[in-house]
Amino acid sequence: MQIPSLLKITIIFTLCVILMGAYTRLSDAGLGCPDWPGCYGMLKVPSQAHELSQVQATFPGHEVEPKKAWLEMIHRYIAGALGLLVLLIFILCLKKDEAPKKLPGLIALLIVFQAALGMWTVTMKLMPVVVMSHLIGGFSLIALLLLLYLRTKPLRIPGGDAIARKLAPLALICLGVLILQIIIGGWTSSNYAALACTTLPICEGDWYNNLKLAQAFNPFQGEHDTYEFGVLDYASRMTIHVVHRFWAVVTAAMLFWLAFKLYQQSQSSLLKRSALLLVLLVCLQVALGISNVVLHLPLGVAVSHNAGAALLLLNLVFINYALWRKA
Template sequence: MQMTSLLKLTLVFTLCVILMGAYTRLSDAGLGCPDWPGCYGMIKVPTQSHELAKAQDSFPEHTVEPEKAWLEMIHRYIAGTLGLLVAFILFISFRRPDAPKKLPSFIALLILFQAALGMWTVTMKLMPVVVMSHLIGGFTLISLLWLLYLRTKPLRLPGGEPRLRKLAPYALFCLSLLVLQIILGGWTSSNYAALACTTLPICEGDWVSNLDPLHAFYPLHKTEGSYEFGILDYSSRMTIHVAHRFGAIITATALLWLVYCMIKFSHSQLLKRSAWVLLGLLCLQIALGISNVVLHLPLGIAVSHNAGAALLLLTLVFINYALWRKA
């Protein structure tokens, strides 16, 4: 298999892992299997009566829910396949003298760390900082695989565009803003704060006087049991949600200016098309975010919001790659 074809397949699997992880989390199935890497001590979900009885005896503090357990195990199966694909990429990279070595090696290390985060997500009972780190690891992985794919393909851009050279640092700034917004989104989701505010544009009532940033963004809250469904009070969750909304406004404004500058100043049709793609994805992501609030977080829209963030990230990675190569 050619490296480019393998990378395309791996990118698809990575996106599937991200979306399946979001679906599992939003379905409250993050602890569908209370152990790792198996499920109730088995390599598959217990469904037969004797398997269910054995699982209940082994984990008496848990209620066996096969539907949620299957969501968790399907996520693990896809993630395991992704690990094999990354190992194959690393193998091919070291077999070919002209292939990059450092980036595939770092990606392989990252996938191992992701596996550890997946284990800690279960063993630490959905501790928010671990869940958020697992989410960010997935977005980092797909970005690095996309960058590796871009490095395997020639990128030809017309010269003589000095204004675009000045735009490259701003594009990097926009990428940094988007990363911070994704982190805020992960923190919102892992603390079950997505429905802390149910009105637009910011939040209901006297939200300003209820802000509690020190408690809301402290990463090491402790609890005796599970973190499932969140342990923070309303003020903390509302603060997280409000921060995510303000972050969305700031990020969207910055990205709109980037789109305007690329369309106005670039002579490259490739960059112009990238700007229009970025604009379309941004509008879609805003619409999905508003729909989450208005419709009270329907599962399909919430998962699509995760997909929109991933596609926005990949588009900005490409734009930065193109602009910095040109600069």
């Protein structure tokens, strides 16, 4: 199989892993298996009588919850398969003289670090900074895979030089703004702050006088037996949620402006379609964010919100690549 074809498969597979991770996290199944990489010391979820007896002997006080445990293990299985795909891409790139070398190496290192973060997520009992880092690692992985795919499929954009001089800096700023919003979203999710505000457009009550920025964004939250369901007080969670909403407004405005300028100035039909897709994705993401609040975080909507963020990131990576390459 050619490297570009394998990369396309791997990008889709990475998106599935990200969504499965989000589904597992939002189903409160992140500690469905209290150990790593197996589940209660086994390669599958224990279900037989002798297996459950072994669990009681090895993990006293723990009760196997099959649904949560299987969600966690399926996530680990497909993440392991993704690791093998990344390794295969790395090997193929090393063998082909014309293929990039540094970027595949970086991606291979990232997948190893992602595995470590997956382990620490469990062993550190869902410590928010680790959970958020694991989420950001997944988004970084899919972005780098797309970048590698684009490196193997050179683009030719009509009038590219003129567009790049005008819009490339704006596109890069927008990418940074979006990345920060994804990080804040990860912090919101890992601290169980998604439902800290249940009214629109901002938050209920005297929210302004209850903001606790220092406590809300402090990665060091003390020692706890578990961080499941969060350890921050309401005011801190509310602060995280409010910041996520405010920065979402900034992000949407910036991305709409980029899309407008790109559609207005670009001579490339490909970039014009990318601009229209950007508008569509931003509108969809805003609608999903509002739905999460109004409908009290339904699982399908919350997972779709993660998917929307990933697709926005991929679209902006493509736009930046097209503009900065000046092909």
